[in-house]
Amino acid sequence: MTAPSRPRSLLNQVWNGSIPLEIRLASEECRTYDQSDPYLIQCPRVSYWPFLLPRIHSFFATSLINPEVSFSDGWLSFEDVPLKWQYPMGLLYDLYAGTEPFRPDTSAPAAATPTPEESNEAEQSGALPRPGSSSSSTQPWKLVLHFTDWPQEHLVQLDDQGKHMQDAYINAVKEADFLRNGSAKVVMSLSKQDSTTLYSAVQDHSLQSYYPIYQKFLKPPGGPALRHVPLKLYMPSTSTSATSTSTAVAAAASSSTDEPAPPTAAGMLRIVQTLVTPLAPGGRAQNTLGAVLNTVLPALFPSRRRNLLAEPVLHGAVVPLAAPVEELLKEAAYADGWLHVVVSMMG
Template sequence: MAGERIAHLQSKIWSGSLPLEIRLAASDCRTYDESDPYLVQYPRLSYLAFLLPRLHTFFAPWLINPEVPSYEAWLSFEDVPLKWHYPTGLLYDLYSGAEPINFDGRQEREAVVLSHSTVATMGGAVSTPWRLTLHYTEFPSGQLIPLDADDKTMRDTFTNAMKEADFVRNGTARTAMSLSKEDSDKLWQAVRSHDRALFNEINTKLLYPPGLGLRHVPLKVYLPTSASQTTSETIPEEGKTTGHLRVVQALVPLQTSTRQPQTLGTALNSTLPTIFPSRRNPLLAQPVLHGAAVPMTANLWELNRAAAYTDGFLHLAVVMLG
């Protein structure tokens, strides 16, 4: 995949967004009728926590306690609390139940992954709003990390994930740890403001550190509970349960044991062979990234360069077939 192709795909992914319809929970609303909904087209790569100040301003007239700080709010979908440190697009792919976009062979050759925002231009149906609920009480402390007024929790969580991805790539987090304060601030500003150019200015330093050779591709796979229960013997020790999901992470080298470039299919087959028994075809489950079913033949490192989330990881949702 040439540099221009990677840049093109990254541009498509950064343009991806989701229509959200957010309503105030009845237990926090002071009127008998529902409050007006907050409607927004929101970037897939961004985080829902960044919306809280705007949501608080909008819903203030309906709040039973308008003095409650905006950072004490939390969002849910069908009674499932949504984790702040998961990107919005990943949360949508995991919980919305929406069918992933599938491409025919020609489109697969032209584009490895595309976002929901491009579907309309390709003749696909426009997705309906994802309906979420905003809460200010009964915080699910066992499932969510409390936020703070200064965004320190969100920034620290993102920074830790970015350092983890750096360690996976190079066997050391030295590059991430040695970022100057100016570069660290720029990276966080780019994530908050969804600024691709500013992000790439700093991210390039992380992807291509001088004097370090790439070792592994940062990859996390999210399995629905039913899938993880049926494949418990094949899941690495790194896997951990979170809510109704199991997160599987393994060290995936750039090449296979036969020194061939690692593809998504070979990586999934080696990590989860029961769910992905074939290296080329999704027989039992489909890997989904940014709302699209990803070809198993995609080069994994090129996929990471083009389609990783801002923390450096490929976050793959798994949709069981049949």
């Protein structure tokens, strides 16, 4: 059976999802007393903010106290929290913006196209837009742009050539490939043209160019069946709720890719990762997101079928616990091949 030549409706919606941004230059770096005008833009959820830096730098060039500063010295923050440039914008928004996620009808199939009513509600909540819609939220996410005092303890310095951004993206793609297929051979065997096209497709936000290569990752010619689903769980927390949340996560987590920040640190974040198989134990039934969360974070997800204490959020929407993880990977992975799921506390 040949792979589809065009992306399905849900994947189209994932790539069409965008976030309105209002970016202001840090007041201490602005030469005008009352600050400069903000830079307004719709940023794709699957994209990365370093791709915006050349345009933002050019926009604020006449307002900078130091006009000689390079665009690669730029970094973004939200409420004094530096935003990691290797994270997709949609993930950053779901982690820090504080908006309510869209809650679809949980009785609908996991991969089904949202109804017009659901799509309209999602558009107003920062989740997936209606097909053809460029906006995914009515209120812009207000960020601050800096060109000095790079936060070395939080972010690796960028470079003018964009090499660090490209390397980070390709490494994430390789890691996802290793989990899917047991090795990174599929990515490593890409032609130079395909490798260039893959990164350019993400940089230029071209699903048409990206999709044929992504299909090679999901269904490598003569390759093994899917071994594991690349999935990471993100646990954000504020300083006031950090201690209780961290205790629950620490008790439930089976493994973590990041060290937890100190309890009083702003923007505290813990990342939980474990091996996720596409099939449930026994090898007959599909593994669901609810089963995975119940296994990995039982303190937060004591039920496999109902959200009682927390909700899994992906692309701005609460994911039904009955959703098969393999279908989520095919239809709703980010451009690096990962399912980046934010665990949002209820209440």
